[in-house]
Amino acid sequence: MQDxxxxxxxxxxxxxxxRPILPAQADAAEAEAEAADLAKAPARRKRSGQVTAITPxxxxxxxxxxxxxxxxxxxxxxxxxGWQGLVWEGEHSETQLSKxxxxxxxxxxxxxxxxxxxxxxxxxxxxEYERYASQVPDDFRFVVKAPSVVTDALVxxxxxxxxxxxxxxxxxxxxxxEFVEPALQGLGHKLGALVFQLSPLPLAQLDRMPLLxxxxxxxxxxxxxxxxxxxxGVIAVEVRDPEWLTPDFAAVLRETGATYCLGLHAKMPPxxxxxxxxxxxxxxxxxxxxxxxxxxxxxxxEEAERLYTPYDCLQHPDLPTRAELASVVAGVTRRGxxxxxxxxxxxxxxxxxxxxxxxxxxAAATAAGR
Numbered sequence: 001m002q003d004x005x006x007x008x009x010x011x012x013x014x015x016x017x018x019r020p021i022l023p024a025q026a027d028a029a030e031a032e033a034e035a036a037d038l039a040k041a042p043a044r045r046k047r048s049g050q051v052t053a054i055t056p057x058x059x060x061x062x063x064x065x066x067x068x069x070x071x072x073x074x075x076x077x078x079x080x081x082g083w084q085g086l087v088w089e090g091e092h093s094e095t096q097l098s099k100x101x102x103x104x105x106x107x108x109x110x111x112x113x114x115x116x117x118x119x120x121x122x123x124x125x126x127x128e129y130e131r132y133a134s135q136v137p138d139d140f141r142f143v144v145k146a147p148s149v150v151t152d153a154l155v156x157x158x159x160x161x162x163x164x165x166x167x168x169x170x171x172x173x174x175x176x177x178e179f180v181e182p183a184l185q186g187l188g189h190k191l192g193a194l195v196f197q198l199s200p201l202p203l204a205q206l207d208r209m210p211l212l213x214x215x216x217x218x219x220x221x222x223x224x225x226x227x228x229x230x231x232x233g234v235i236a237v238e239v240r241d242p243e244w245l246t247p248d249f250a251a252v253l254r255e256t257g258a259t260y261c262l263g264l265h266a267k268m269p270p271x272x273x274x275x276x277x278x279x280x281x282x283x284x285x286x287x288x289x290x291x292x293x294x295x296x297x298x299x300x301x302e303e304a305e306r307l308y309t310p311y312d313c314l315q316h317p318d319l320p321t322r323a324e325l326a327s328v329v330a331g332v333t334r335r336g337x338x339x340x341x342x343x344x345x346x347x348x349x350x351x352x353x354x355x356x357x358x359x360x361x362x363a364a365a366t367a368a369g370r
Contacts, residue, residue, distance in 0.1 A: 006275040006328055051100040052089050053107040063356070064109035066363040068333035072141050072192060073359060074113035075351035076289070076344040078105040082310030086352040087111070106136040108352075110359050113141050113192055115289065115342035120145040120197070123178040129186020141192030141232055143287070143342045146179045150219075152199045170215045172222040180223045184230060191230035193287045193340045195261050197238040206243050213252050220256035232338055236261035236287040242269055250280040262288040262328075264321060264347070267298040271324045278328075286332045286339040288325065290347045290354070293318055304346040315349035317357070326361035334366065 056064075067073070079097040084090065088097075088104045105111055116132065118124070132142065153169045168174050175196070183194055196219075205212060216237070226233030237253060238261035239245075253260055260277050268274065278286070293316045296304045308315055329339050341358070348354045 006278055006331065051092055051096060051104045053104045054085065054087060054089055056109050060109055060356075063359055063363060066367070067110075067359055068330070068339075068362070068366055070333040070337065071329055071339045071341070071362065072113035073341050073355050074111050074115065074143070074343070075105075075355060076115040076291075076342050077117050078102055078114055080311050080345065080351075082312035082350070083352055084312070086312070086350070102132060103135040106140055110355050111352075112139065113143055113340050113342060115143040115145065115195075117145050119179070119183075120148050120151075123147045123149070124182060124186075126182045126186040129183055133187045133190045136190065138190075140190055141340065142183075142187055142190055143193045143195060143289070143340050144179075144183050144187075144191070146175065146194065146196045148199070150175045150179065151196050153201050153205055154199075170212075170219045172219045175219050176223055180226075180235070184224065184226060184233070188229050189231060191226065191233040192338075193234050193236050193261070193285075194226075195236045195238050195287065195289065197261070197263075197289075198240065198244070200240045200267065206241060209243060209246075210248070213248055217252045217256060220252070220258050234259055234285050234287065234338075238263045238289060240265065240267045245269070245274065245277055247280065250277050254281060259284050259287060262286065264288065264290040264325075265292045265298075266294040266296060266300060267292075270294075271321055271328075275328070283335065283337060285337050286328065286341075288328075288339070288341045290321070290325070290341065290343045292344065292346045293348060296346075301346065308345055308349040311345040311350050313350050314353050314357075317348055321347075322354075322358050322361050326358060326365045329362050330365035334369075 078087075078101045079094045081092055081094060081097065084092075087108055088101065092101070102114070105114065116124075136142075149166070149168060150171060151169075152166055155164050155166045180194060184191060201212075220235065220237075223235060226235065235256075235258040237258055240263070250260070252258075259281055260274075262271065262274055262278065264271060292301060292304060295316050325341070329341065332339050343351045343354050343358070345351045348357075
């Protein structure tokens with residue numbers, strides 16, 4: 001691995017002023033935006049019965065054409081009314097966007113992937129995945145989160161708190177039957193990345209990392225090969241504890257044919273400190289989920305949700321992360337590897353605007369040969 005591929009010498013400006021951190025319930029709430037109608041605000045005007053796409057201007061089309069073909073940018077879920085004028089025209093409810101929004105979202109020139117997050121809350125069926133696949137173009141690729149029943153060490157209570165040990169944590173059989181096989185069969189060649197996002201672990205388990213690595217290895221080894229039905233498909237592991245970021249973890253991923261999901265989250269070290277793991281797995285695709293702005297702290301999901309709703313503007317632009325990620329994406333794709341980047345509203349306040357800003361940075365880095 002050459003250092004210039006993942007090298008990021010971008011100077012970091014002073015960190016934004018930290019806001020008060022709310023109690024540590026937030027991680028369990030991550031990605032809930034698609035889970036249900038939250039009725040955050042009543043409609044101010046009569047809503048349209050049909051969701052229609054925005055008409056891209058020449059600048060947006062030119063930007064899309066300037067991006068590396070192997071890059072697939074997108075967001076975490078799609079059912080946000082605040083994206084009016086950015087992704088679709090008119091006012092629509094979350095329920096309506098949940099049903100009709102994906103097909104419209106996929107018409108946006110920059111949106112070539114999306115993270116299906118609702119699969120974290122309950123396993124999806126083959127037919128549900130097929131329905132998603134039928135709504136997007138042939139070159140669209142999905143990023144899908146594994147069910148929490150497999151990836152959580154603790155069973156969640158109704159309010160999202162871990163309460164007892166999960167007996168099927170990292171179960172090889174459950175991971176295969178409830179996640180990998182249905183997603184592979186339903187999405188077919190439109191499958192991009194299957195992400196096992198391992199939630200924060202209790203200290204007692206973090207102290208037994210060799211045992212955890214053995215369990216992770218056993219789970220990954222029995223998963224079916226993806227390439228027969230999904231030539232671009234990859235299994236990725238995202239973590240929420242820095243203790244995972246070791247050569248032994250990289251060895252398990254390399255042995256099992258999986259990759260590391262670059263997790264940009266306040267619980268994890270900044271992007272440059274995660275790059276050694278990517279270097280250890282090179283060559284290979286890039287999978288990245290940009291989740292939560294560090295200004296909110298490791299338990300700031302609820303604070304970010306409160307401040308950023310309705311997710312229609314950038315409120316905490318993270319310019320260093322944009323520049324660093326753009327450099328990595330340009331380097332990976334220039335060397336013939338795929339890159340999947342899914343961005344949450346909680347990264348900067350509005351995922352579609354972050355997608356466009358990152359796309360501009362990637363286009364500039366690609367043109368400069370960085």
